[in-house]
Amino acid sequence: MAYGGGGCGGGSGGRAIRVLNVAEKPSVAKAVSGFLSKNQQGGLRVRDGRSRYNKIFEFNHTVNGQPCHMSFTSVTGHLMELDFDDRFRRWHSCDPVDLYHASVRKFVPEDKSDIRRTLEEEARKCQWLILWLDCDREGENIAFEVIEVCTQANRNLNVWRARFSALIEREIQNSVQNLVRPNQLFADAVDLRQEIDLRIGASFTRFQTMFLRDAFMINLATDDRNLVISYGPCQFPTLGFVVERYWENQSHEAEEFWTINCTHNTDEGTANFKWMRGHFFDYTCAAIVYEMCIQEPTVTVTEIKEQEKLKYPPLPLSTLELEKRASRFFHMSPAHTMKVAEDLYQAGFISYPRTETDGFSEKTDLRAIVFEQQGHPLWGSYAQLLLNPEAGLWRNPSSGRHDDKAHPPIHPTRFSPGESGWSRDHHRLYELVVRHFLACVSQPAKAAETSVEIDIAGEAFSSSGRVIHAKNYLDVYTFESWGGSMIPTYTLGQQFMPTTLTLDSGVTRPPPLLSEADLLTCMDKAGIGTDATMHEHIQKLLDRHYAIKTPDIRFSPTNLGEALVMGYDDMGYELWKPYLRAMMESDMKAVSIGTKRKTEVLETCLQQMKACFIDARANKGKLFEAMAIFFERSNRSNDNQHNTGGDVVRKCSICHESDLVLKQKPDGHFMVGCLGFPQCRNVVWLPGSISQAAVTHDICGICTPGPVFKIQFKFRRLEIPPNYNVDHLGCIGGCDDTLRQLVEICGTGARTASSVSGRGQGATSSNSAQRSSSRGRMACVYCRQTGHSSDFCPSQPSRSHTARNQETNPPNGESSIHCNSCGEPCVLRTANTATNRGRKFFSCQSQGCNFFIWEDSMNGASSVSRANARSFASNPSRRGGRGSRTGGRASGAAFVSATGEPISGRCFNCGDPSHFANVCPNRGR
Template sequence: MEVAFRGVRKVLCVAEKNDAAKGIADLLSKGRMRRREGLSKFNKIYEFDYHLCGQNVTMIMTSVSGHLLAHDFQMQFRKWQSCNPLVLFEAEIEKYCPENFVDIKKTLERETRQCQALVIWTDCDREGENIGFEIIHVCKAVKPSLQVLRARFSEITPRAVTMACENLTQPDQRVSDAVDVRQELDLRIGAAFTRFQTLRLQKIFPQVLAEQLISYGSCQFPTLGFVVERFKAIQAFVPELFHRIKVTHDHRDGVVEFSWKRHRLFNHTACLVLYQLCMEDPRATVVEVSSKAKSKWRPQALDTVELEKLASRKLRISAKETMRIAEKLYTQGYISYPRTETNIFPRDLNLTALVEQQTPDPRWGPFAQSILERGGPTPRNGNKSDQAHPPIHPTKYTNSLQGDEQRLYEFIVRHFLACCSQDAQGQETTVEIDISQERFVAHGLMILARNYLDVYPYDRWSDKTLPVYERGSCFQPSTVEMVDGETSPPQLLTEADLIALMEKHGIGTDATHAEHIETIKARMYVGLTPDKRFLPGHLGMGLVEGYDSMGYEMSKPDLRAELEADLKLICEGRKDKSVVLRQQIQKYKTVFTEAVAKAKKLDEALSQYFGERAEVPQEEAIYPAVPAPVRKCPQCNKDMVLKTKKSGGFYLSCTGFPECRSVMWLPDFVLEACRDESVCPVCQPHPVHRLKLKCKRGSLPPTMPLEFVGCIGGCDETLREILNLRFSQGPPRACPPASQPSGYLQASQSLNRMDSSQHSHPLPPDTRQPRPLKALARNLPPATAAGENDSVVCNCGQEAVLLTVRKEGPNQGRQFYKCPAGSCSFFLWASGSRPDPPSSAPRPPGGSLGRPPGSGNRPGGVGGPGDDSGGGTSCLCSQAAVTRTVQKDGPNKGRQFHTCAKPRAQQCGFFQWVDENVAPGASGAVPWPGGRGFWSRALARRWREHPRAPVHEQESAGQLLRPGVHGQETAEMQPLPPAWTHPPLLSSGQRRVTGRCFYSSLVSRRSCLPRTKRPFTPGSVGRGCVWPACVKESRSDCSSRRPPCAWAPSDHATAEAQELLGSPQRPCSRCGSSCGLRGRRDFSTDILRRRRNAAKWLLL
């Protein structure tokens, strides 16, 4: 040991409770410890210097508060309605640190980093060993090289803790494994049966059990079974009449009553005949007079079960309260460890010193002194030993306790002194008489030495004096009479009786008896009579009778007793942990399956107490199926399952939510999705299941079927691009994927194949360089999915703050969102946002969207004569922008901005503040124009080079998205592939309608912007359709409002039709407007050909 401790300078010591840590540190340091605070205010840190294993080290003593880690199911199984309870027998279980213990865990991690060794000072029982391994797990995760040792002790006294330090051992993994098995089985069995009972019975008896938790436990139910069994025995008891003969003799030294040796007869005639024979000659003859020594045994050494029983009977303190007080007395150093199965004092325990400590007390001190004077303590031992702790005994004298603490401490002291004393001695006299050949007996007692009774008032042994009778003498009895009696039923169980039955049948342990009893009381399964006896309630009776009627005696102790026996074998190393776990799970799973199949018997049993029951719902409705795992999460390696959003879309969610927020969204055009049994042989980590998908018509390339089986693991590049598959940490904000019901245009990564040889308008060479993508996202309001988080996020990615306009003016009192740090120019009106004041130029539907107040295509009040060049900045027309100054009164007065140099009616809509942090001349990425889409020249060039490859680009402003199907067109009117556009900016409260018309494939030869502004000019031909940019003043789903065609600006549709088709569209049959979609049914082949030719600009 000394060799192993070389180089150790600091040793971390961890006790089970703070009081124990404080007491141990105080004893080892001899009162010279230094206290400091830990991260948990309930668990202090005590430092002191100590000579350990031949080394001078600094001991750092701290504590936990019981179990540091807990077992629970993975997140997808924790909700009661998440799965069929049968699944819980196989569901994956994880160990985690509860939130209220995180500070303790952090303290251990912090202190471990500066220590080289760890000594476990938890209680030396099963639970303490398991807590020790939890501490080891946490500490070794921080420092794997940490040396780990175990201190074994049974009391917090100077001698005990010093001996523990001198005899450090290794922790016992087998004992900890037994606790892990018990905890896992209790969780699985309890959760499965509790959910089954509660969910079912709440629906069947809603008037009585709607708010009742109906729990089940493998110890809890046998405990309830003992109470119900005793109650039913009393109910079933039929009293019987019996008869006996009683004889009394009035002696000058007192009245003596003689008992009939036959005791009693149930046959009245037989007893009457014998009585008449006695009455014929009622003279009594003494046939036997005997005397023998009689002893009353002193109590055995005290173990936990006896402490609970005796405290309940003698002190009227419940078992739970008894153990709470005993734990406190132990941590204060007044008694030895109170959780022990041993009733044999070890030979090396110095009992004389313990007795000497009690001599100062005026109540039992003289008796303790008499023990020492008569040769010292001679304890009466039992026959049980757990090889871990001695029997419960006092370790230190105190007279400062109060209340029940003082009463329990006094009981433990008196019991210890009585055990170390002598048995009470007496002389018993027996006189036997004969009357007509019927024998009668009288007993007397003379106490010769009270011994232990002098200090142990909880036992009584009283004298019963008999007169002197001589053998052969005769006397005339005073009375000879025949008396009747009646048998009586057994009494209801007391807490002591119940604990005795639990111990006899192996239900629970000495440490858990009180807990199980309190549970059945808290669940209202049993109640207490005025004399503290257990009486079963209606719910408890119904549950026991229901399960018994199924044929499985779940209220009987057999199943749990087998488990307790197996746990002992694990501790002894005679049985493997995994074998016991597998066998017990299968056993209880079989019982559970049968119980569910015969659940109506449970309903019938309870209906006897609760009245008429409701109709039983289908099992599938009560217990939904658990989603099968599709693949492993790339973040935490837990299962990812396919789920359905409230809005109807699909997504893959990590079962580790909320700790892990990894998610993969499927686009909205996926109508159906389910896991296929086939597994992708390529994707890792294995297995990655394929998905069966059904998509909306027109959402996929013509070469792809609408229903197919595909892999989403990433091996299928085409499918990944078409579905826009990617992992994200929660709902996307700036650019939601198509699976979110946002107003942005949906993503698509496929186009119809076109003949590239039929182009006639080649694109000019691209001379502009890409600009920092951050500029694209300026003032972009956050998009949130329906039913998801709706918080507003600024361009910095932080949650925006909500402010109110205080300055006098038209916007006074209006609320708006702004960047909390002021590091970006984000601005958004909170609700009911109005468009910017109209200027002389017409504006697209929805106004100038997503811009700060005072901005627009050309802000009102700007100066014209003083315009100058934009300093190298290019507008959307690829021409040099001009710089102008805001002249209108307001917060932006005097501020300069760049705008298009063309006349107002022909401007491209470019706008940029001069003082924004954008590099001059970086014109490849223009500031986002309100209400417009955007086509990247770089993407266009890439598309020309790879015409058949889908495009997938992620820019800071969001994904490239396309519109969805606008209407249900006929076969000859199917639209061509849509143009690629960025999601247009919206003002607060507005969403984009996901529409698509027959001209959505048209792309501008220059900037590829959709045409959204008037007046219409011939030069605008081919820029694209306004349909993808229609604005709706609502956040609800577009299909829930009105027909999509009614949202189109009819003037634009008419102008576009005139230019491209040569004649105006006739009015729509649904909305009455010239939308150019619903009402048109006379498209000719020539018109379709002209439309296709125009669309081929995309491939140039």
């Protein structure tokens, strides 16, 4: 592009030339005009342009010796939009696949036409154009939009770009004297993204909306015609994070683990010692170690460490952190936070709220910002203390690794004790910004931490205490805390008796659903969205009914959201993963630095996406199947797939006003699902081997709440074991063992059979719950005896971890034993305790792994058999669990501490507190 003749400055013999300056937003136009008009003859004048928001500032300035008359106006972000030509814009105007090569155009939309007129009118009067857009790729792209409009009005413009890294006077003065040319490559990278986003988004959105809306009854709280089932390269991966975590959460199977805890009471307080092995999942192993400890309970202090610990204040505040912290501290949604932050920014109380930067420029006058806050009733005195050199509270803030080169971290720009027009959230957000800023320039909190390690019968335990010496930044950053705790004083080599020594159990917990802060972190790591748009993508999931927020502010997918991700996943596409966006980001980088050309990247990407789209459409059956799990077929559909379902089986136990109905999925499998949506996702899974099913008028006499209508099933002979009948009058209310057994034997059809890695095996909560709750009650599917499940069937090769190792590893093979927990090799060691001296055990070599097993127990000659351990573990009243601590101490324990206090402990074999396992009369029974 030609930018007009001549360099900048020095060439006009002292006659002022007219310069049009354009910023990305009105606030920047105002701020830069303010800096550049300082000490200039005539000062700063302001007049209206065509747009009421975008004023025109006028002043004189000299650029490289050239006197200039500056007119400074602004746009509001992008001036132009990209869209398809009119003939492709109506949804039914073309096949969605045509959108990959349909002609597109960039144009100034109607609501920006007044800004366009201002630019045209001003450009005609000027010789130069200086672009003050933000110094990022989007800014560069907007610069070229401005250039296009302005040069159409005045072909002779000499076009310059001002580069600045912050709105600081020195930076701006420097930038105007060092003008450069705009960078076409940066703008190209954005053009690339815009076009790919548009074509992919529009094609998939039109396709899936039209297809699914016609095929299913998607009963949302919106007019059917307004229902849009959108696809976007940012919104779908965001949904993917939500669904993936939901699947992890639902497929979690709680596992019981065991740990040994030791406490020690003295006049100075109590120390809680944690077992340094953490915990064992195998009760037998834990019990063996516990036995060793309880038999030689004398504690020896082996290590005492005292050190100063620092808790550092947070980094300067970026948008992402503002959103995360407002969600954590105040439960404000990111979208609402940004709305409130925008208000505060517009009113001048805080700096620009859309910034990635998490470090202050050295040129920022941080003390001046603190100075302003000294009068505040809540934090004013802290601000005063910060500025007092004698207090020693000041610390130059740390810098993070992010810098958008356009905006500083979010900080207060004007003092306010609180404005009358502010809502509670305005108050809270302003307070967060101020306190965060004050914290950033403060010393870290300081504490003395003492950690004590002890040894009981060769087992290591540790405890620590903390004394806070100086709260420092925590005094003003009241949203965070740092607890102190006291432990008694110990000396190295000191010996004592524990007050309690208990074998405690716990269960593993599923990973929680994603919180707002978690979701933002996922998006940030994967590069989904920008600081200014991440909250919009999250909001879009809610607006499109893809996800809901639970009462504890976590995201759970709706049936629609889960079905979409499931459908694409079944098709084999990772369009719901962040990879597409990551690829686009890397292509954008390559284009912006000139290693790839825009046209080539665009061509390749669109070709790939078009092929993907065609394939996805050919495989829409998968999407259909996934949707059919949750939704009723619509009679609008022209599809010939039959649906025999719809008969009511019972009222839904979750959403009581809806019915659970028997349905047949397109793949032929049967299921019972709830009609209530989106609140309810209750599904009861049926065996995959059903050929026919019909709801009868028989009501189950066992299951409550009733009525629960029985279903007459016919199974396919070859798909069920010979000892089951093909005809079965079954009940889905929970009383029917046959159904549950056949689910375990045959699976539930498509969902479990096609389950992919990473997806929870239970596709829904009720499925997962059914699987886990049925475990305790059902008969074994191999021997049909009750009392154990197939996992623990004595007549079938065990499938448990421990048993597998026992089968595949020779008992005495030192190098062939692998850890049950992490799979690493174990080494053979010899115990050196009084009761087990000389006895050999395997222990895992992997750092941080706890696995440990007696060699002789691997022959089945364990002093505690597996069956014993199980039955012991299943009776909480008999095990040394959390509930046993006080009971154990009160009962007649066999050991007393040095102070004569009885030590809690019970026989781990039978639970009796009167003896320990080595002399247990019930041993081996």
